Amino acid sequence: MPPHPLFFQGGNGSRLTDLDDNTYLDYVLGWGPVILGHGHPGLTEAVQNQLPHGATYGAGHVLEAEVAEMVIERIPGAERVLWSNTGSEATQVALRLARGATGRRRFIKFGGHYHGWSDAMLVGYRPGPTGDLARGSEGQPEAVLDDVTIVDWGDIEAVRRLLQGDEYAAVFCEPVLCNSGVLAPPENFLTELRRVCDATGTVLVFDEVITGFRMSRGGAAERYDVEPDLVVLAKAVAGGYPLAAVAGRAEFLELTTSGVVHAGTYNGNPVVLAAAKATLEALDEPSVYETFENHGRKLGEGFAQALTAHGVPGTINQVGPVVQCMIGVKEAATFTDFLAADQKFYDRLLVHMLRRGVFTLPGGRWYLSAAHSEHDVEQTVDVFEAALKATLADGATPATVS
Numbered sequence: 001m002p003p004h005p006l007f008f009q010g011g012n013g014s015r016l017t018d019l020d021d022n023t024y025l026d027y028v029l030g031w032g033p034v035i036l037g038h039g040h041p042g043l044t045e046a047v048q049n050q051l052p053h054g055a056t057y058g059a060g061h062v063l064e065a066e067v068a069e070m071v072i073e074r075i076p077g078a079e080r081v082l083w084s085n086t087g088s089e090a091t092q093v094a095l096r097l098a099r100g101a102t103g104r105r106r107f108i109k110f111g112g113h114y115h116g117w118s119d120a121m122l123v124g125y126r127p128g129p130t131g132d133l134a135r136g137s138e139g140q141p142e143a144v145l146d147d148v149t150i151v152d153w154g155d156i157e158a159v160r161r162l163l164q165g166d167e168y169a170a171v172f173c174e175p176v177l178c179n180s181g182v183l184a185p186p187e188n189f190l191t192e193l194r195r196v197c198d199a200t201g202t203v204l205v206f207d208e209v210i211t212g213f214r215m216s217r218g219g220a221a222e223r224y225d226v227e228p229d230l231v232v233l234a235k236a237v238a239g240g241y242p243l244a245a246v247a248g249r250a251e252f253l254e255l256t257t258s259g260v261v262h263a264g265t266y267n268g269n270p271v272v273l274a275a276a277k278a279t280l281e282a283l284d285e286p287s288v289y290e291t292f293e294n295h296g297r298k299l300g301e302g303f304a305q306a307l308t309a310h311g312v313p314g315t316i317n318q319v320g321p322v323v324q325c326m327i328g329v330k331e332a333a334t335f336t337d338f339l340a341a342d343q344k345f346y347d348r349l350l351v352h353m354l355r356r357g358v359f360t361l362p363g364g365r366w367y368l369s370a371a372h373s374e375h376d377v378e379q380t381v382d383v384f385e386a387a388l389k390a391t392l393a394d395g396a397t398p399a400t401v402s
């Protein structure tokens with residue numbers, strides 16, 4: 001990360017302190033999971049209370065069921081939950097469940113959507129050196145491409161056409177495309193996806209690794225009122241501890257007791273489940289989600305006003321506590337719009353923000369936590385504007401795309 005990698009000594013609430021004792025308002029939040037802020041007292045206490053009782057049992061325990069019930073109560077359509085460690089693992093088991101249930105091999109995903117780094121899933125995320133949306137990594141076999149078809153986000157006709165052939169086990173999506181522009185789903189798109197999956201016996205998977213417990217208490221499924229068959233959860237679920245889950249319909253999840261293998265030494269260990277219980281309880285405190293909306297809006301509007309005031313073309317997208325800044329594009333509704341944003345200008349802006357004590361992700365995305373105060377948000381908008389001025393004063397001019 002420019003201008004050089006940062007190393008931190010610790011965090012507290014909305015702030016992180018680096019090894020040189022510089023303190024930053026943190027909008028990286030560990031790339032999303034730290035939804036309560038750093039060192040949240042209730043979460044820390046819950047983990048500390050569990051530690052003397054052991055790290056893992058390799059057998060059932062009460063927290064597994066207790067926290068599964070909390071997830072079932074929150075996530076629309078969830079009847080069963082399985083525990084895993086990371087989003088990348090959980091998306092793999094979701095795919096395996098879909099294949100096990102349907103007897104079909106292929107799946108659909110959308111361009112720019114990220115579902116972890118496994119061979120099967122790391123396709124169509126970013127254009128490769130030749131501009132094609134194919135494999136994401138050296139070392140990934142070409143054969144993975146036989147299993148997946150990449151469709152443009154929002155192209156329901158393409159999905160409908162592909163699903164006619166009874167070939168596809170599942171459709172995977174980030175219901176809000178957070179990894180590529182914070183693009184809300186086009187109107188009625190998720191409902192139409194649900195319909196076409198129902199009509200063709202295809203498993204609909206919402207990858208809510210980012211949106212889960214963040215876009216609302218019940219994630220994007222609740223926000224957009226659509227019940228997928230399977231929901232993949234990670235990041236916010238345990239407030240920064242390594243936990244992931246697949247929640248969904250019993251008929252799919254129960255396949256793990258009759259032939260679909262899901263394994264993992266650390267799955268559902270009591271330490272991370274204690275963290276998840278404390279996190280979900282803390283997110284239930286009054287007005288957490290209302291504050292997410294207000295702070296998200298305030299941050300987004302503040303950035304947009306600063307861009308206008310300084311004549312810098314750009315777009316701000318915001319859904320709940322996730323904000324995306326794209327320089328040089330007038331409107332960003334598609335993955336192509338997102339790719340057109342002027343990343344070089346943003347990188348320079350980011351360095352000026354770091355110098356002024358704001359730590360944020362490369363690429364333009366911002367995460368808010370429950371620990372960010374209104375004052376933090378106001379201060380951040382001021383820093384954004386000052387950083388914008390400094391970037392322009394350096395002589396940088398945003399590349400504009402019409």
Ligand SMILES: Cc1ncc(COP(=O)(O)O)c(C=O)c1O
Nearest residue numbers: 086087088114115116209210234
């Ligand atoms: C939408 C989405 N799915 C899956 C993953 C993979 O999760 P993990 O990094 O825990 O493997 C990520 C990670 O950023 C993600 O954003």
